[in-house]
Amino acid sequence: MGLELYLDLLSQPCRAVYIFAKKNGIPFQLRTVELLKGQHLSDAFVQVNPLKKVPALKDGDFILTESVAILLYLTHKYKVPEHWYPQDLQTRARVDEYLAWQHTTLRRNCLRALWHKVMLPNFLGEQVSPKTLEDTVAELDVTLQLLEDKFLQNKDFIVGPHISLADLVAITELMHPMGAGCQVFQSRPKLAAWRQRIEAAVGKDLFQEAHEVILKVKNTPPADPTIKQKLMPGVLAMIQ
Amino acid sequence: MGLELYLDLLSQPCRAVFIFAKKNGIPFQLRTVQLLKGQNCSKEFLQINSLQRVPVLKDGDFILTESSAILIYLSCKYQVADHWYPSDLQTRSQIQEYLGWHAYNIRSIFGVTLWVRVLAPLIGIQVPEEKVNRNRTYMDHALQQLESKFLGDKPFLVGQQVSLADLMLLEELIQPVAVGYDVFVGRPRLAAWRGRIEAFLDTELWQEAHGPIFNILEQMAKKTLPVPPPETQKNMLFRISKIP
Numbered sequence: 375m376g377l378e379l380y381l382d383l384l385s386q387p388c389r390a391v392y393i394f395a396k397k398n399g400i401p402f403q404l405r406t407v408e409l410l411k412g413q414h415l416s417d418a419f420v421q422v423n424p425l426k427k428v429p430a431l432k433d434g435d436f437i438l439t440e441s442v443a444i445l446l447y448l449t450h451k452y453k454v455p456e457h458w459y460p461q462d463l464q465t466r467a468r469v470d471e472y473l474a475w476q477h478t479t480l481r482r483n484c485l486r487a488l489w490h491k492v493m494l495p496n497f498l499g500e501q502v503s504p505k506t507l508e509d510t511v512a513e514l515d516v517t518l519q520l521l522e523d524k525f526l527q528n529k530d531f532i533v534g535p536h537i538s539l540a541d542l543v544a545i546t547e548l549m550h551p552m553g554a555g556c557q558v559f560q561s562r563p564k565l566a567a568w569r570q571r572i573e574a575a576v577g578k579d580l581f582q583e584a585h586e587v588i589l590k591v592k593n594t595p596p597a598d599p600t601i602k603q604k605l606m607p608g609v610l611a612m613i614q
Numbered sequence: 615m616g617l618e619l620y621l622d623l624l625s626q627p628c629r630a631v632f633i634f635a636k637k638n639g640i641p642f643q644l645r646t647v648q649l650l651k652g653q654n655c656s657k658e659f660l661q662i663n664s665l666q667r668v669p670v671l672k673d674g675d676f677i678l679t680e681s682s683a684i685l686i687y688l689s690c691k692y693q694v695a696d697h698w699y700p701s702d703l704q705t706r707s708q709i710q711e712y713l714g715w716h717a718y719n720i721r722s723i724f725g726v727t728l729w730v731r732v733l734a735p736l737i738g739i740q741v742p743e744e745k746v747n748r749n750r751t752y753m754d755h756a757l758q759q760l761e762s763k764f765l766g767d768k769p770f771l772v773g774q775q776v777s778l779a780d781l782m783l784l785e786e787l788i789q790p791v792a793v794g795y796d797v798f799v800g801r802p803r804l805a806a807w808r809g810r811i812e813a814f815l816d817t818e819l820w821q822e823a824h825g826p827i828f829n830i831l832e833q834m835a836k837k838t839l840p841v842p843p844p845e846t847q848k849n850m851l852f853r854i855s856k857i858p
């Protein structure tokens with residue numbers, strides 16, 4: 375059995391892994407794990423990842439979770455172009471720095487924006503107070519400013535003239551609040567131009583394909599009560 | 615100018631970086647940034663890190679933040695023993711896997727006890743009991759996953775030898791221990807793991823790195839902790855309000 379990737383393109387790190395593998399011509403079997411149906415909680419998937427999260431990678435007997443780890447594994451195993459994770463020690467450290475920073479900042483805030491604005495009310499039928507929503511959007515704004523000022527600055531991409539893992543991980547996050555209807559790029563021309571460069575670098579078709587699900591997420595029909603009950607604890611823990 | 619490390623040993627990731635550099639004989643200038651005195655908000659430090667956070671590494675003109683990035687940079691630049699950040703692809707990936715999980719499930723959770731028992735009272739705040747209990751539930755849950763998924767029956771997180779993942783984890787777990795909430799009690803596997811790391815580090819280095827955090831309760835009792843300046847108190851209040 376070759377490489378298998380357990381993904382749901384609803385999830386932002388899954389999109390990063392998907393685009394990366396496709397763009398670099400890495401052959402894999404796509405194993406779709408539909409989060410909104412609770413498939414990540416199934417016995418079959420718990421065998422793959424007892425932490426019940428996607429993405430997960432299976433390469434023969436080797437199982438790996440956590441998107442950053444997966445991206446780095448693929449980078450080394452498949453000898454992809456160097457710009458994704460540059461050899462130069464300091465440039466590489468910049469990629470590592472971004473990847474470490476984003477976990478509890480951009481990742482968290484983009485996730486909360488989507489769930490507070492769309493998924494909790496529309497899908498799970500849980501009302502979110504205007505104050506909570508306001509705070510979530512304000513925190514996202516602060517983080518977007520940091521992304522721009524501290525990481526992107528006036529460069530073409532986060533670590534310089536070429537696209538790296540950092541850009542891919544960042545842009546797939548930003549498409550989450552986009553899916554929720556937040557106009558992330560409207561008043562941020564620098565980020566908007568950077569997005570265009572990323573789309574050009576990975577290919578518009580692939581970018582669109584990977585984001586089809588999230589950009590239509592507002593149309594998700596309400597969950598039935600059984601599914602809601604099943605998903606609720608995980609959702610609450612996730613957006614804490 | 616050689617390597618400079620901006621650290622406050624009260625901070626868990628700073629201790630991981632400190633221990634790593636010392637244990638591997640990496641020469642550096644220690645630049646202490648006392649968080650309680652608000653030195654991370656000083657103009658000088660903002661030049662170094664606009665995010666106002668430690669640890670920071672400065673190597674000539676190159677400035678790097680984020681503890682895991684710093685540890686990896688040091689591992690590669692100083693060619694430390696392979697076990698810290700193994701070159702074997704699968705083992706290295708397991709370190710990355712751990713670090714990814716750590717960012718959500720360990721990093722933001724195990725520091726809370728210090729806030730509850732020392733930092734919040736220092737500025738006259740009491741963290742609600744409900745939040746304290748919730749934090750304990752999170753810690754318990756994380757420790758269970760840690761034992762079952764990451765440590766298992768292995769001597770260290772990714773196998774037979776200590777790696778930078780073990781160091782990152784240990785320093786987080788020491789934080790509640792230092793203020794009287796011993797997360798190792800009733801967890802013999804985890805306690806044995808801690809013993810193995812302590813044995814690997816020299817006693818002197820262990821004491822040097824942990825002196826400030828192990829003394830913090832005594833300092834609080836004697837009222838010898840610095841009183842944070844107003845700007846720092848404002849940041850602290852914000853941080854306390856974010857405890858889930």
